[in-house]
Amino acid sequence: MAEPYLSLEGMTKQFGGVPVVSTTNLAIDRNSLVVFLGPSGCGKTTLMRMVGGLDLPTSGTIRLDGEPVSGPDRRRGMVFQSYSSFPWLTVEGNIAFGMHYRNDLTAAEKAERVRHYLRLIRLEDFAGSYPNRISGGMRQRVAIARSLAAGPDVLLMDEPFGALDALTRERLQVELRQIQKTEAKTIIFVTHDVEEAVFLADRIILFSARPARILHDIDVSAVLGTERTLEARETQAFFNLRNDILHRIRTETELHL
Amino acid sequence: MWADLVAFRGKSSAKADLLLGAMLAAGLLLLWEAVARAGLVAPQFLPAPSAVLSAAWTMTTQQSLLWHAAVSTFRVLLAFAIAAAMAIPIGILMSSYRIVGAALEPTIDFIRYLPVPALVPLSIIWFGVGETTKIFLLWLGTFFQLVLLVADDMRRVPHEYVEVAFTLGAKPRNVLTDVALRAMGPTLVDNLRITLGWCWTYLVLAEIVAADSGLGFVIWSARRYVKTPEVMAGVVVIGIIGLVTDQVLRMLHRRMFRYL
Ligand SMILES: Nc1ncnc2c1ncn2[C@@H]1O[C@H](COP(=O)(O)OP(=O)(O)OP(=O)(O)O)[C@@H](O)[C@H]1O
Numbered sequence: 001m002a003e004p005y006l007s008l009e010g011m012t013k014q015f016g017g018v019p020v021v022s023t024t025n026l027a028i029d030r031n032s033l034v035v036f037l038g039p040s041g042c043g044k045t046t047l048m049r050m051v052g053g054l055d056l057p058t059s060g061t062i063r064l065d066g067e068p069v070s071g072p073d074r075r076r077g078m079v080f081q082s083y084s085s086f087p088w089l090t091v092e093g094n095i096a097f098g099m100h101y102r103n104d105l106t107a108a109e110k111a112e113r114v115r116h117y118l119r120l121i122r123l124e125d126f127a128g129s130y131p132n133r134i135s136g137g138m139r140q141r142v143a144i145a146r147s148l149a150a151g152p153d154v155l156l157m158d159e160p161f162g163a164l165d166a167l168t169r170e171r172l173q174v175e176l177r178q179i180q181k182t183e184a185k186t187i188i189f190v191t192h193d194v195e196e197a198v199f200l201a202d203r204i205i206l207f208s209a210r211p212a213r214i215l216h217d218i219d220v221s222a223v224l225g226t227e228r229t230l231e232a233r234e235t236q237a238f239f240n241l242r243n244d245i246l247h248r249i250r251t252e253t254e255l256h257l
Numbered sequence: 258m259w260a261d262l263v264a265f266r267g268k269s270s271a272k273a274d275l276l277l278g279a280m281l282a283a284g285l286l287l288l289w290e291a292v293a294r295a296g297l298v299a300p301q302f303l304p305a306p307s308a309v310l311s312a313a314w315t316m317t318t319q320q321s322l323l324w325h326a327a328v329s330t331f332r333v334l335l336a337f338a339i340a341a342a343m344a345i346p347i348g349i350l351m352s353s354y355r356i357v358g359a360a361l362e363p364t365i366d367f368i369r370y371l372p373v374p375a376l377v378p379l380s381i382i383w384f385g386v387g388e389t390t391k392i393f394l395l396w397l398g399t400f401f402q403l404v405l406l407v408a409d410d411m412r413r414v415p416h417e418y419v420e421v422a423f424t425l426g427a428k429p430r431n432v433l434t435d436v437a438l439r440a441m442g443p444t445l446v447d448n449l450r451i452t453l454g455w456c457w458t459y460l461v462l463a464e465i466v467a468a469d470s471g472l473g474f475v476i477w478s479a480r481r482y483v484k485t486p487e488v489m490a491g492v493v494v495i496g497i498i499g500l501v502t503d504q505v506l507r508m509l510h511r512r513m514f515r516y517l
C-alpha cells in the first residue's frame with residue numbers, strides 16, 4: 001500500500017494530565033477536503049493545531065509526505081477562527097505578506113499572485129483598504145487569501161466561517177470548494193455545523209465529545225460526488241446524509257446522558 | 258457641530274474640540290485675573306495671569322528663560338532617549354523569552370515602586386551633583402515604568418498573528434520585526450508619549466538638586482525670594498512645552514497609524 005499523504009499515527013494530547021485527544025489514527029489523501037466535525041470543546045482545534053505544528057502531541061506522530069511534523073512551517077497554512085488579518089497592512093499587503101518569506105518567487109510573480117488571489121476572493125475594489133474598514137466576512141477572505149498565497153501543501157481551517165452571516169457563509173463555502181478544486185489543495189476544515197460539513201467535505205471525520213475520539217469516518221463524495229453547487233444542498237441525498245449524521249451525533253450524546 | 262459635543266460618545270470634530278478647550282482655558286484665565294485684580298488673595302499667593310506674563314517676558318529678555326527651557330528640554334530628551342533605547346528592546350525580550358522576563362520582572366517591579374525622591378541622596382553619592390545625577394534621576398523615573406509597559410505591549414500582541422507568521426514561513430527574528438513590532442506600534446508610541454510626560458514631572462526634582470540651569474532651577478531660586486510670578490512663569494513654561502510635545506506626538510501617532 002502506498003504511503004498516505006498526511007497521516008496521524010497514535011496521536012494523543014493531554015493538557016495538564018487531562019486527556020483532550022485520545023488515540024487518533026488517520027490517513028488523509030492528497031487533494032481531499034476533510035472536515036473535522038464534533039461537539040464544541042471536544043478537541044478539534046487542538047488536533048488541528050498539532051497538525052499545523054503549533055502544539056506538540058503528548059504522544060504519536062504526524063507525517064506529511066512521509067516527513068514527521070515538528071513545528072510550524074510554510075507547508076501547512078492555517079486560517080484561524082478569529083479574523084487574523086494584519087490591521088497594519090492593506091488587503092493587498094496582507095495577501096502579499098503570505099509570500100513574504102518566499103525567496104523562490106520574483107517580485108513580478110508575487111504581484112501577479114496577489115492579483116490572482118484578490119480576484120479569487122473578489123476584493124479587487126478593496127485592494128488598498130485596511131482591514132478595519134472592511135467587513136468581518138471580507139477580513140476572513142483576506143486571511144484565507146493570505147494563506148493560499150503562501151502556497152501551502154495543506155490548508156488548515158478552524159471554523160473560518162463561524163462568525164459570519166448565513167449568506168456570506170454560503171458564498172464562502174462555494175468559493176472554498178472552487179478554490180480547493182482549482183488550486184488542488186489538501187484542506188482540513190473544522191466545524192460543528194453539520195450542514196456546512198456535508199456541503200464542503202469529501203470526507204467527514206465525526207469526533208466524540210472530549211476527549212476526542214473518531215466515531216465515524218464518512219465518505220461524502222461517494223454519496224454526493226465531488227461537484228457541489230448550491231443546488232446540491234436541496235437534493236434528497238444531501239438531506240439524507242445530513243439527517244444521518246445528526247442522528248449519529250444524537251445517539252452518541254444520548255449514550256452520555 | 259455642537260450637538261455632537263453633548264451626545265454620549267459623540268463624534269469628535271477637531272474644530273469644535275479645539276474651540277471648546279480654548280474657551281475653557283480662556284475662561285479660567287479671566288476668572289483668575291478677576292480674582293487677583295479684585296485683591297481677594299494676596300499677590301504673593303496668587304499673582305494675576307498678566308503679572309505672570311510680564312514676569313515671563315522679563316525673564317525671557319533678561320534672565321535667558323528660553324535658554325533654561327532649552328537646557329531642561331535637552332535633559333529630558335536625553336534621559337528619555339536613553340530610557341526608551343533600553344526599555345524597548347529589554348521590554349520586548351522580557352515578553353519574548355521567558356528566561357529574560359522571569360529573571361528581570363521581580364527586580365524591575367521592586368525598583369519601580371521606589372519613590373524617585375528617596376533615591377536622590379544615593380544618586381548624589383554615586384554621581385555627585387553634576388549633569389549625570391540629573392540624567393540618572395530622570396532615567397530612573399522613566400525606564401522602570403516604560404520597560405514594563407513595553408513588555409505588556411509585547412505580551413498583548415495577539416498570539417494568532419505570531420502563529421500565522423510562523424505558518425507563512427517566518428523565523429522568530431522575522432516575527433519580531435515583521436509582526437510583533439508592527440502590531441504593538443500604536444500602543445508603544447502611546448506609552449512613549451505618556452512616559453515622556455512622566456519624565457518631565459521628575460525634571461524639577463532633578464534640577465532642584467544643586468543645579469545652576471534649567472526650569473527647575475529657575476522655579477526653585479525664584480521661590481527663595483518669594484517671586485511668585487516668576488515661579489508661576491516657570492511652571493507655565495513647563496506646561497506649555499508639555500502641551501506642545503504631547504500634541505506633536507499625538508499628530509505623529511495619527512500619521513503613523515492611519516489604519517486605526
Ligand atoms: N492550552 C490549553 N490548556 C488547557 N486546556 C486546553 C488548552 N487548549 C484547549 N484546552 C481544553 O481542551 C479541550 C478541547 O479544546 P479545543 O479548543 O480543541 O476544542 P474544540 O473542539 O476546538 O471546541 P470548539 O468547537 O468550541 O472550538 C477544551 O476542553 C479546552 O478546555
Ligand SMILES: [Mg+2]
Binds near residue numbers: 044045046
Ligand atoms: Mg475550536
